[in-house]
Amino acid sequence: MTKSAMLSAPPIGPDNKVRAQKLAAKKRIALFTLLFACACFIGLTVYDPGHQNPWVGLFVAMAEAAMVGGLADWFAIVALFRHPLGLKIPHTAIIPRSKDKIARNLADFICDHFLGKEHVLEKIREFDPADRLAKYCANPKTSAQMADLVVKFAPRLMYLLDSAELQEFVRTTTREKLRDADVGKLSARFITILTQDGRHHEMVDSLLNDIADFTNSDETRNMLADKIAGELWSVLRWVNLDKAVADNITEKVAVGLRELIQDLADNKDHELRLKFENKIPAFIARLQTDPVLRARLDQFRDRMLDNQELSDYIAHIWRKTLNWLRADLGNPQSEIRRAIMGASQNIGTKLDADPDMKNWLNLWVLETVDPYIGEYREKIRHFIKERVQAWSADELTAQLELAMGSDLQSIRLNGTLVGAIIGGLLFGLMQLIGWATTGFHGLG
Structure with a gap:
């Protein structure tokens, strides 16, 4: 098996199937909402081409803004993963084109913000390994579990x-x-x-x-x-x-x-x-x-x-x-x-009662881990970049879309609904301005 094959994207498992089903459902809802807005716009326009009825004008404005908001969000979301309608428009298919850049940035973000030397050492200090070890060993329940584990695997x-x-x-x-x-x-x-x-x-x-x-x-x-x-x-x-x-x-x-x-x-x-x-x-x-x-x-x-x-x-x-x-x-x-x-x-009882020994043990852990943080952080950085770069653009896109697509489709649905609300508000504002202007001219 080649190295690239070993690092290929994981096969679709039960979790991914559930995500795919959830994503498809969200896409259908977002699409139905957009089509409903289009149907309202067309139907009401045919019913009242001049939009003489204020209520027709309101719903037409809302449907029009909903279509704009829904289509804009659809374009933005699709542009992340592929070319919309297959058209190679600039600044689309961002994830496939930026696969290697994503790998580098992801590796740098994880290693620099989560695996920095001070971050790791501070977490070890908070973890207090000596105290946890003392409590774990002294606890009759965990010591029995430890003994059971030895007895379980000893026959092998x-x-x-x-x-x-x-x-x-x-x-x-x-x-x-x-x-x-x-x-x-x-x-x-x-x-x-x-x-x-x-x-x-x-x-x-x-x-x-x-x-x-x-x-x-x-x-x-x-x-x-x-x-x-x-x-x-x-x-x-x-x-x-x-x-x-x-x-x-x-x-x-x-x-x-x-x-x-x-x-x-x-x-x-x-x-x-x-x-x-x-x-x-x-x-x-x-x-x-x-x-x-x-x-x-x-x-x-x-x-x-x-x-x-x-x-x-x-x-x-x-x-x-x-x-x-x-x-x-x-x-x-x-x-x-x-x-x-x-x-x-x-051992646990004696260690728990000896703060000097616990301090020494914690210091030993810190001094032991310290030299390896930098070395293994770079290995992790290299592994993340290698892991992501080994995926094909389609595999990476599919994995990210499954991970984020459901939420993005919610954004698309919200864009349609928020667009309708904004369209209605703008229509109402324009009507208010029109009434105010008419009234002002009438007074003149």
């Missing part, structure tokens, strides 16, 4: 995500991208961000505290005792002291290990922690430059990507997740639906 998304074609596409694409990834540089970058400004200390402290608690548990102590007893069995089995000695050694090892780990967690200047800290920059440099380490990381990456068990396990987790989502979304008491409603109301 589930069907898409569960398709073998999509999963194979994602799997293939992901493998290709990951094989091209520089694991060494990515790891170096990750560690650099993690350790920047000491961000990793909190994580290390938490990890050390967890390890200390782990070593102090009864389960860990029993495991250590079993291991130590196993190692001492060959030496102490003859004296039956393996269990007692193992328990004692385990207690000492657990206490010492816990004290060491706790000390590491509490003291950021501990010797072992400082050694670890000092080795981080060197390790980051190795990740970026050491070919042996980088090759090992790449080999590890490739083994992980080629591991069928890992791939099957991920697929299994994916299917279980989709099955759970599908089951929950089909449940009238859906947890996801409740979570969406709760999150929506919570």
Whole structure:
């Protein structure tokens, strides 16, 4: 399909048919009124050629003015859309001749008066998107509608995500991208961000505290005792002291290990922690430059990507997740639906109670929209001009006549009626002047 065809005038639909019927009816009424005026003029003139009867003169004057008014308005209206009676009179068929000019003027009028930057920004300020968003989210009715919308369309998304074609596409694409990834540089970058400004200390402290608690548990102590007893069995089995000695050694090892780990967690200047800290920059440099380490990381990456068990396990987790989502979304008491409603109301309530956040959000919307107003205004301008210019003159004329023709025919009808009234008034005025003049001469 060509671009011109895509931009052609829309086909006549039900609305246009109604307009066409209304326009035809108004044309018939206007034409009947004009013909009635002509009939009155001709009939009364034939009845009283000299218009000796004042009443005949009045109605003839009214019919004559009605014909003039009706014909003048008919000519003016027809001249907008086509040449009257097919005669190429100057300044007629104005719309077909000015199609491109109309396109430019219409585009300029809309874009300059409705889509100016200040107009758009002012409307956004009046709209107050942050406040409307807060009210919308906090309202239980609208939050329920939002949750219902998600639940309604989620099954289609589930069907898409569960398709073998999509999963194979994602799997293939992901493998290709990951094989091209520089694991060494990515790891170096990750560690650099993690350790920047000491961000990793909190994580290390938490990890050390967890390890200390782990070593102090009864389960860990029993495991250590079993291991130590196993190692001492060959030496102490003859004296039956393996269990007692193992328990004692385990207690000492657990206490010492816990004290060491706790000390590491509490003291950021501990010797072992400082050694670890000092080795981080060197390790980051190795990740970026050491070919042996980088090759090992790449080999590890490739083994992980080629591991069928890992791939099957991920697929299994994916299917279980989709099955759970599908089951929950089909449940009238859906947890996801409740979570969406709760999150929506919570966000809306908090946003509504935080004027600073609303001001920030409104400012963000304005700053985001601002750079695009000019760009898209020109695109809209171009689109309107292109849209109108793509229509043929006949199509544009037909559309405008359907849109305005009914009102224009009312003007034509009013021209006939107003002409009759003016004709009657002028006739009465002339009669009054005549009587006044006759009376003045009679007095003389």
